[in-house]
Each structure stands twice: as structure tokens, then as C-alpha cells.
Amino acid sequence: MTSTALLESLRQIVGAPHVLTDGDLSAYEQDWRKRVHGKSLAVVRPGNTAEVAGVIKACAAAGVQIVPQGGNTGLSVGSTPDDSGRQIVLSLTRLNAVRHIDKDNLTFTVEAGCILQNLQELADQQGLLFPLSLAAEGSCTIGGNLGTNAGGTQVVRYGNTRDLCLGLEVVTPQGEIWDGLKGLRKDNTGYDLRDLFIGSEGTLGIITAATMKLFPQPAAQLTAFAAVPSMEAAVRLLGLAHQHLGAGLTGFEVMGQFALSLVVKHMPQLRVPFTEKEADMGDEAPYCVLLENSDSESEQHARLRFEHLLELAFEDGCVVNAVVAESLTQAHDLWHIRESIPLAQAEEGLNIKHDISVAASRIPAFVEHADAVLKREIPGVRLVNFGHLGDGNLHYNVQVPEGEDGKAFLRDKEALVNHLVYEAVDAFGGSFSAEHGVGALKTDKLEKYQSPVALQMMRAIKNALDPQGIMNPGVVLARG
Amino acid sequence: MTSTALLESLRQIVGAPHVLTDGDLSAYEQDWRKRVHGKSLAVVRPGNTAEVAGVIKACAAAGVQIVPQGGNTGLSVGSTPDDSGRQIVLSLTRLNAVRHIDKDNLTFTVEAGCILQNLQELADQQGLLFPLSLAAEGSCTIGGNLGTNAGGTQVVRYGNTRDLCLGLEVVTPQGEIWDGLKGLRKDNTGYDLRDLFIGSEGTLGIITAATMKLFPQPAAQLTAFAAVPSMEAAVRLLGLAHQHLGAGLTGFEVMGQFALSLVVKHMPQLRVPFTEKEADMGDEAPYCVLLENSDSESEQHARLRFEHLLELAFEDGCVVNAVVAESLTQAHDLWHIRESIPLAQAEEGLNIKHDISVAASRIPAFVEHADAVLKREIPGVRLVNFGHLGDGNLHYNVQVPEGEDGKAFLRDKEALVNHLVYEAVDAFGGSFSAEHGVGALKTDKLEKYQSPVALQMMRAIKNALDPQGIMNPGVVLARG
Known part of the structure; x- marks a missing residue:
């Protein structure tokens, strides 16, 4: 498929206004700290999960690589396209619906593009607490928080983003939709895919929605x-x-x-x-x-x-x-x-x-x-x-x-x-990246300091779930 | 390799007294509720992680399947050999050392075969709390708790076993040792292998040790x-x-x-x-x-x-x-x-x-x-x-x-x-197995009620990490 044909196909899936190819796209094409400036084939902004699946299927068929992006506030260059002009930036910010608030279950189900601060405020309006809190909360998205397993200032009590999540909806690198949004506090029915996607920085699939824990507000x-x-x-x-x-x-x-x-x-x-x-x-x-x-x-x-x-x-x-x-x-x-x-x-x-x-x-x-x-x-x-x-x-x-x-x-x-x-x-037995992830910035550190046995397993998992290697290549694991 | 040669090799690795082939082995060969009675080639009881690795390498070379076992108290038949007489039961109960207690980090690092109740008591002696608590605590092991992501009576506050674990040591199906025992509360350096192994019921590798969270005792x-x-x-x-x-x-x-x-x-x-x-x-x-x-x-x-x-x-x-x-x-x-x-x-x-x-x-x-x-x-x-x-x-x-x-x-x-x-x-959007796992008992329920997309990913992960299919076959995922 030619680039032109792919772009036409993407316009049909998400609507022409949501396939950006002209003008100043630097908000999408450079990282937060402005260290890396990329050039994408297009910035694609789907409006719902089915559209995300459609975009991925089209890109997979064309063999085009995808860089998922939330608020683009990451500190490790995990959501920036390379400078080839051949990658798609898949921006999730239009998926910003709150699908369900369940006060008796102390959960809400929200789409990946929701801004963290909006979720904090929404919980507050319900008399509840969503405790994830970090410097970028005014512009980062919950999808990005999940993709990087963000930390912040309340981890000592409430844990990292991982610990606040009860379920995910994910679009796989094949464009299939996994609905794992049951919101259960106990569910031992197979491998823990949820935690595998959390912190995988968009390299195994795309998180489109999540069921997150809420807490009573402190007095x-x-x-x-x-x-x-x-x-x-x-x-x-x-x-x-x-x-x-x-x-x-x-x-x-x-x-x-x-x-x-x-x-x-x-x-x-x-x-x-x-x-x-x-x-x-x-x-x-x-x-x-x-x-x-x-x-x-x-x-x-x-x-x-x-x-x-x-x-x-x-x-x-x-x-x-x-x-x-x-x-x-x-x-x-x-x-x-x-x-x-x-x-x-x-x-x-x-x-x-x-x-x-x-x-x-x-x-x-x-x-x-x-x-x-x-x-x-x-x-x-x-x-x-x-x-x-x-x-x-x-x-x-x-x-x-x-x-x-x-x-x-x-x-x-x-x-x-x-x-x-x-x-x-x-x-001292520590970690070179506690809460900011690996991104494209620290893949050499991962090679150097992560256990070789662990690295081998990570590569095997990446190959198993994304054999085409189209999901955020060069992030977490160095290009082969 | 013949069975005789494998047994001889196993005796050399763990010592002849720890390769059991005769007498009443029903404590190892039947499940807790006595629903299933198997027959193993041998029950092998390694004394440390290196011996576990040696046993797995020998079995992998011989193409012999391995059934890992802790206290054998599971309720879903996840640690029982089949009746072929060709599988090895790998009992972890001799790996029962407490390697390290770190009071200032509120963690301890313990081997898989430690009895849960002993760990509760040890924490208590240190003036701390290890909150995992369930009916079988007098005979179940922490390795089994991790393998099944056990729940129990304090989950409402402290979470499932998963939530209490900060790191694992695992022997892979290839007999490699992954040391993931750093005991860090934040570590975003690659995919979350820890949570992948937790709850995988011994089908992806063998948990040999873990760093677990401790808490202050309530007044x-x-x-x-x-x-x-x-x-x-x-x-x-x-x-x-x-x-x-x-x-x-x-x-x-x-x-x-x-x-x-x-x-x-x-x-x-x-x-x-x-x-x-x-x-x-x-x-x-x-x-x-x-x-x-x-x-x-x-x-x-x-x-x-x-x-x-x-x-x-x-x-x-x-x-x-x-x-x-x-x-x-x-x-x-x-x-x-x-x-x-x-x-x-x-x-x-x-x-x-x-x-x-x-x-x-x-x-x-x-x-x-x-x-x-x-x-x-x-x-x-x-x-x-x-x-x-x-x-x-x-x-x-x-x-x-x-x-x-x-x-x-x-x-x-x-x-x-x-x-x-x-x-x-x-x-009602629920789970057929909240805390008991799938085992061999409920693989048909998994096929029926788990999302097909999730199942496909689980099979891909199993094949990626255990391509020989020697780790606890027929547990979690039905035999192909």
C-alpha cells in the first residue's frame, strides 16, 4: 500500500479533519523536554476504540509503524516519532469519555485520553478521591500514566498507577480489541495481561480505556x-x-x-x-x-x-x-x-x-x-x-x-x-528509572543494567505479541 | 535420554535421597481435595535455586514435563501430575530459607517453600505484620501463594498476594535464573515480568524466592x-x-x-x-x-x-x-x-x-x-x-x-x-475464579468465559516463554 493510499484509508476511518499532515505539528512530533524532533507521516486522532482498531489494522496491513501518544508529557522520549516521515503518531486525546462511575464499587471507567486533573476533579465532585497526582497532571492523560506506570507524590500510600488499575481495554498490534474492563478486585483467570500492558509504553498494544480505583476522601x-x-x-x-x-x-x-x-x-x-x-x-x-x-x-x-x-x-x-x-x-x-x-x-x-x-x-x-x-x-x-x-x-x-x-x-x-x-x-541494587520509564532515551541503560535473562524474556514477549514490530519500535527495547 | 538416565542425572543434581520414586507418594501425587490421583516419574526435591535450575535443564534436555508444587493445598488441581508416570513433580518445600529481613525497607526476602504461617510469625517477632492470611496458612507455601495469586481475608486492605510482592527470583523453562529481587517500590525498567509470573500457576517458570512487603503492626x-x-x-x-x-x-x-x-x-x-x-x-x-x-x-x-x-x-x-x-x-x-x-x-x-x-x-x-x-x-x-x-x-x-x-x-x-x-x-460481568486460580480443573471455563483476544495473547506468551511446553502442561491453558 502506498502512503497516499494509507492516508486515504485513515481519513475514511477517523474523518479527514483528524488526519493531520500539514502545518505546525511540533506539539506531536517533539518530546516534552524538546530534546528530540521527529517527522511523522501523519498525526491520526481517532475518536473511539473501534476507530483505534481500524487505524491499527490499516497500519498493520501497510506495514507502517505506530507511535501512540497521550498528553506527550513524558520525560523519556517514549511518544515521539523518528525523523523518517514514515511513522504514524496515534494521538489518543479524543478518547476522553468517562464511561461509568460506580460509587459502590469505588471505581470509574475512563478513556485513555482523559486528562489526569479532570479525573481528580470528577472524583472530587463525587465525594471520592482519585489519588494519582504528579507534576504534569494538568496536561498528561490517564492512558499515558498507565503506559508509563507513572508514580507521583502519593505512592507511599496508594501505589503507582499500576496499583490503581483494575482493568484495561486494549487494542492489540493486530487491531483486535481486548475488553478487560470488569472492574473486579479479584480475578485469577489466566495470565495478568493488565500489568503486562501497564508500563509497556505502547510497545505491546494501545490502552484505550481503564477501570481505576477510587477511594473515600479523607476527612x-x-x-x-x-x-x-x-x-x-x-x-x-x-x-x-x-x-x-x-x-x-x-x-x-x-x-x-x-x-x-x-x-x-x-x-x-x-x-x-x-x-x-x-x-x-x-x-x-x-x-x-x-x-x-x-x-x-x-x-x-x-x-x-x-x-x-x-x-x-x-x-x-x-x-x-x-x-x-x-x-x-x-x-x-x-x-x-x-x-x-x-x-x-x-x-x-x-x-x-x-x-x-x-x-x-x-x-x-x-x-x-x-x-x-x-x-x-x-x-x-x-x-x-x-x-x-x-x-x-x-x-x-x-x-x-x-x-x-x-x-x-x-x-x-x-x-x-x-x-x-x-x-x-x-x-546499591537500585533502578535507573523509578517512575519515568525507559522510552527511547534509556534503552542503552536497559541493555546495560537490566538482567540479561529478563531482557531475553521481554524480547520474547514483544515478538510474541507484536511480531511485525510496528508498535512504538525503539522504545523500551532497542531496535534489533 | 532414557528415564533411567534422567533419574540418575537428577540424583546427581539434588542428591539421591531427594529423588523419590518409591513408597507412598500420594501427598505429592494427589490434589488437596483428593479429586485427582496422578503418577509421577519421580518427586524431586531440590535444596536451592541452582539445583532447581539444574533439574529444569536436565528435564528440558530430556523433554520431560515438570509439575511445580508447594504445599499442595490448591483447590483447582494446579500441582498434580497426570497419570502417565512420565512427569516430574518438582517440590519446592526444601527451599525454605529466609534470606533477608530489611526492617527499614519494610520487606523480607524469602524462599518459595516457606510456610505462610511461619512467615506471619517471623514478621510478628520483628514487630511487623505480613498480612497474607488464608485457611491453608499452616501448610501452604509462599511460592504457591504467588503462583496462584492467593487472596484471603485481608485483601480489602492489603490486596492479593500480587500486591504484597516487590520482586521475584524465577527459574525459566530453559533453566536460567532471573534475579528480580531488588525490593524496590518503584522500578519502571521494562515489562512487568513479576506480575506475569504471579498467578501463572507454574506454567511459565518456577518462582524460587520473593521479596515481600511488610507493614507496621496495628496498635x-x-x-x-x-x-x-x-x-x-x-x-x-x-x-x-x-x-x-x-x-x-x-x-x-x-x-x-x-x-x-x-x-x-x-x-x-x-x-x-x-x-x-x-x-x-x-x-x-x-x-x-x-x-x-x-x-x-x-x-x-x-x-x-x-x-x-x-x-x-x-x-x-x-x-x-x-x-x-x-x-x-x-x-x-x-x-x-x-x-x-x-x-x-x-x-x-x-x-x-x-x-x-x-x-x-x-x-x-x-x-x-x-x-x-x-x-x-x-x-x-x-x-x-x-x-x-x-x-x-x-x-x-x-x-x-x-x-x-x-x-x-x-x-x-x-x-x-x-x-x-x-x-x-x-x-453480571464477574469472574468464575476470584482467588483459587484455574488449575487443571477449570481450563474449560477459561476457554468459555475468558475473552478470546485475551486467550490468544496468553497462548502467545506461553509459547514464547516455554516453547517446549514442559512447564505444568494442561494447567491454566488446556492442552493444545
Whole structure:
């Protein structure tokens, strides 16, 4: 089939206005961080699952490769076409219906293109909670969250996207529709296809809808900000918080003082506790921790529990100073500090990002080791260390040394920085990609650090489900 | 390779005393409910992962099929050899080391042959909780729990076995060892092989070890027993309990009055509330619910929360009577009622068991429909309905009509009963196997009720990972 014939066929399936070939398609053809610019044959925007199936059948018949795309906010270049002009970008954003809300089952069934924040708000209107929450929530889609098994800030309590999903609807690389949307909490009838598709980054098929878990809204949510004397102390505080807040612990973020100092410098309107005002606190407390306590009872009860925890933490010595937000505004402001770190980093200049995980118990030794290696090998290096300590997930980022030219530093040192960080992660039994996935950006890291036996099984599964190799080639697994 | 040569080779790998060919091997060769009696070439009991790999390599070279086995307590005939005398039973019970306890990471890494109850006790000794709990816990193994994705009584809070696992060690059908035991809470580096092996019932490879989640022990645990006026009311109570106990809700079991009457009849030493004493309660309250509330604070607090919930439930009308256990002994006694139902059923005579799930919201309509169909089609049928309502999972069992010959009834009606129940389940979008798996017992049900598209993908995965077809053939997927 010629390209022209395929495009004509796609126009018949989804309607001519939804096959984009002209004009500025950069929103679809380049990745979120603008590292990779591709060129597609067309951007195709089906409006329902049957149309997705039709598009895939047509592409499979033509031997044309497909790059599925949601909000295109991924950080690992998993939804960008190559520059051949021969791949189809399959945008799922028009599949944005909420098919069913089942309050008694605590689930809703939503289409892949639904924006995460819209789903949070919808749950809220129903008096329920959809707990998935992450920086891109205003523009990312639930399909993308599922495709990458996104994490975020509430994983310590509610798990990753995988843990929030009870069922999927998927279009296979052959254009067949699998309806796995029963919404059951227990169903042991064969292999777990659901979890195989979740996190497969569109390489095994296309998620078109999902049944997701909802939760009762907490009666109250409180936020605390604590200065801790060491990373060991932060891990001890995590243990105390698990013990005394139980499942009430819904957030546990750590931030190094250098990361906080960038917020102070570039967002002077934000009041950051335990840094500027108490100028020497940085030495006494190299890290701060943000804790969130969700309570099914009342704000008063949440406050008592928090005070009890912090008393124990002071006695233990794992906290040297702490503040509990007195109002929702204060709580919002504290979270805003944490969420502003990436922007403050960007304001400061170029930097190298990592998204790594290590068992929480090994985080202190890992950080000590990695800090020492980087400082030794790269004089003047500045470490922006923050992240979801409750999940053992750090955004262990590296800022260009003060006064150095950013582009030159990245050109000369980015590969070395990555090598040093990932070798350290590997030595401590960690992962080079905790929540951002592999994409096309890290397939070499997968080859290097994933178990060869696991890789062999992954390739066998890819070949079994997508023997033509048309689904998002070069993502997760390197091109053969 | 001849059988003799293979046996000699196996003796060299695991030691002659661990290759069993003589004597009474029925503990290995028949299933738990003694429905199927097989005959193996040998029962092989390797002592470590390397020996498991050696055994599989030898069997693969000889083209001999392998039936992996843990405690052999499964209910779906998933670990029984056929009667050919040519299959190897690979018993994992000698792999019973606890490799590592990581209190700060809230995990332990344990070998497949560890008995579940031993792991619960070990966690307890560490001041932690391993929440997986089910009837066979005194003899089932964690490897079997993982292979079947076992459920149990705490799923409403902690999930199925799948949800408790952070990593696996697996020996592939080629005898390669995959070490996936990092114990990370976030790791998005390729396809989710862990969840593919969990629930695959030994048909894709052999789980030899796992890193499992641990939790803080609750400060207090309280149990309540409530009489409810209908199944709708039970579901309303579930919603209230989610809302007001939050993650404190760790158990929510429903029991029909006929199920309870069998306990009263056959276990007269047990005091069952809301049945015998108040003789008319059965009409007013056709079901009772057992609730468990785990509190991270104190017993006093747990009691206040429970009382608050029950007040609301009385006001709502979804509870007509309730008792909260005053002591651990009382709580134990209430649970003992629930746990005695299967034994009381056996005392009453032969019966037909089901392990089905439906979305909680649809349970009332499902039960009304299925009850009506069964009563219409099979005069005198007695329905023993109980189970994990918090997960939408009912053991919707059928007792032989009073006075009828059990064996004759099963011979004449078992297929019809199963047909009627599974058709009803299917009509309500449910699952014919919620927590017991498929085994060799229900492969025909899988063919009938699983999506053909899903089945095709499952077969492709099986062929990709086990092209020789030597791993537990005829389990999950019917023999080709």
C-alpha cells in the first residue's frame, strides 16, 4: 500500500479533519523536554476504540509503524516519532469519555485520553478521591500514566498507577480489541495481561480505556515540614511515620538544602522554613522532609496524631525542627516549595536529571557514596537531591558547577555524570528509572543494567505479541 | 535420554535421597481435595535455586514435563501430575530459607517453600505484620501463594498476594535464573515480568524466592459482627466502613443465615450471634457481616471509631443488630465462626464449591438472580453463601438438597449447578475464579468465559516463554 493510499484509508476511518499532515505539528512530533524532533507521516486522532482498531489494522496491513501518544508529557522520549516521515503518531486525546462511575464499587471507567486533573476533579465532585497526582497532571492523560506506570507524590500510600488499575481495554498490534474492563478486585483467570500492558509504553498494544480505583476522601489532610539532621534520620522518621500514622501517611518527600536554596534564590516570594531565616540550620539539618497525614476522622485528630509523631521524632533525634501547617493555604505553600524545585533548577541553568530508586534502607549509604564519587570526579558539581523518599525514589539531579558554561558542561560531562550515578545506583541494587520509564532515551541503560535473562524474556514477549514490530519500535527495547 | 538416565542425572543434581520414586507418594501425587490421583516419574526435591535450575535443564534436555508444587493445598488441581508416570513433580518445600529481613525497607526476602504461617510469625517477632492470611496458612507455601495469586481475608486492605510482592527470583523453562529481587517500590525498567509470573500457576517458570512487603503492626485490632437486613444493606455498610474507617478496614466478610445455621448445627460449642437465640432474626437479617478494624493508635480509639460507624449504620438502617468483641478471645471466636463454615459444610454432606467475584455494587442483584435461577432449576437446593464481600468475592456454594443422596446429586447435577452459577456470574460481568486460580480443573471455563483476544495473547506468551511446553502442561491453558 502506498502512503497516499494509507492516508486515504485513515481519513475514511477517523474523518479527514483528524488526519493531520500539514502545518505546525511540533506539539506531536517533539518530546516534552524538546530534546528530540521527529517527522511523522501523519498525526491520526481517532475518536473511539473501534476507530483505534481500524487505524491499527490499516497500519498493520501497510506495514507502517505506530507511535501512540497521550498528553506527550513524558520525560523519556517514549511518544515521539523518528525523523523518517514514515511513522504514524496515534494521538489518543479524543478518547476522553468517562464511561461509568460506580460509587459502590469505588471505581470509574475512563478513556485513555482523559486528562489526569479532570479525573481528580470528577472524583472530587463525587465525594471520592482519585489519588494519582504528579507534576504534569494538568496536561498528561490517564492512558499515558498507565503506559508509563507513572508514580507521583502519593505512592507511599496508594501505589503507582499500576496499583490503581483494575482493568484495561486494549487494542492489540493486530487491531483486535481486548475488553478487560470488569472492574473486579479479584480475578485469577489466566495470565495478568493488565500489568503486562501497564508500563509497556505502547510497545505491546494501545490502552484505550481503564477501570481505576477510587477511594473515600479523607476527612482531613495535614502537612508538616521537618528539618532532619541526616539522611539516616530521614529514613528513621519514615519508619516512625509508618508506625504511628499507619495508612494515614500519604506523602513523604525529602529535599536537600541546596535544592531548597535554589527555591529561595529564584522564588523569593515563597517562604521556605529552616533555611534563610536560621542561616546555620543548613549544617544542622542538611535535609528537610515534607510529610502529609490524611485522616478519616477529623482535622483535630490528624493534628493530634501529627503532634504525637513529631514528639517521638524529637525524642529520637531524627527531627531537629518542624512546623505543621495551620491552614490549607499554609499546607499548599509547603507543597509548593517541593513542587518548585524543578523550576528553580531550570532558572539556575542547565542540569542533568535522574529518576532513580534504591531500597529506602540503603538510601543513606547510596547518597553518601554517590555524593562522594561525583564531588571527587567532577570538581564544583552541585547536587540537587530531592524526591519521594517514602518510595525510595530520588530525583538525584546534577546542576552545572557555578560559573561554568552549561552547554559545554553538558557536552563534556553529561555522559560521565550519568555513568557515575547509574553505576552507583547499580552497586546499591537500585533502578535507573523509578517512575519515568525507559522510552527511547534509556534503552542503552536497559541493555546495560537490566538482567540479561529478563531482557531475553521481554524480547520474547514483544515478538510474541507484536511480531511485525510496528508498535512504538525503539522504545523500551532497542531496535534489533 | 532414557528415564533411567534422567533419574540418575537428577540424583546427581539434588542428591539421591531427594529423588523419590518409591513408597507412598500420594501427598505429592494427589490434589488437596483428593479429586485427582496422578503418577509421577519421580518427586524431586531440590535444596536451592541452582539445583532447581539444574533439574529444569536436565528435564528440558530430556523433554520431560515438570509439575511445580508447594504445599499442595490448591483447590483447582494446579500441582498434580497426570497419570502417565512420565512427569516430574518438582517440590519446592526444601527451599525454605529466609534470606533477608530489611526492617527499614519494610520487606523480607524469602524462599518459595516457606510456610505462610511461619512467615506471619517471623514478621510478628520483628514487630511487623505480613498480612497474607488464608485457611491453608499452616501448610501452604509462599511460592504457591504467588503462583496462584492467593487472596484471603485481608485483601480489602492489603490486596492479593500480587500486591504484597516487590520482586521475584524465577527459574525459566530453559533453566536460567532471573534475579528480580531488588525490593524496590518503584522500578519502571521494562515489562512487568513479576506480575506475569504471579498467578501463572507454574506454567511459565518456577518462582524460587520473593521479596515481600511488610507493614507496621496495628496498635489494636477489633472485630464486630453485624446482622444486616439484606445484601444491599451489606454493600451499604461496606461503603460506610470504607468512608469512616479508611484504611483501618482490614476485614469485611459476609455470611448467609443458612451458612451460619450449619455452623450452629455442627459446631454446637460455638456461640453464633443473631441466629439461634433470636430465632426470628433470620428473616429480619438474612445475612451477617464480620468487620475488622485495625488501628494505628489504640484499642480505645478503635472502639470509638467502630461505635461511631455502627451508630451511623443503625441510623441508615443497614445494620439491625451488632456486637463488638470485648476481648481478643471474643474476636477470635467471631472469626472462628466465619472460618468454620467450610468444615460445617463438609459435616453436612457433599457440596459444590464456587469461588466467584462480581463488582461489589452488583453483588445484591447477582445473588438475587442466581438464587432464583438455582431454586427454580434445582428444587430443594440449599445455598451456602459466604465470602469476602469487601472484595466482591463470594464462595457461592451449593449444598445437596436435604435427604438426597450426595453422590447421586453430584453425578446428576454438578455440571448443571456449575453452568447455572457461571452463566449468572458471566451475565453480571464477574469472574468464575476470584482467588483459587484455574488449575487443571477449570481450563474449560477459561476457554468459555475468558475473552478470546485475551486467550490468544496468553497462548502467545506461553509459547514464547516455554516453547517446549514442559512447564505444568494442561494447567491454566488446556492442552493444545
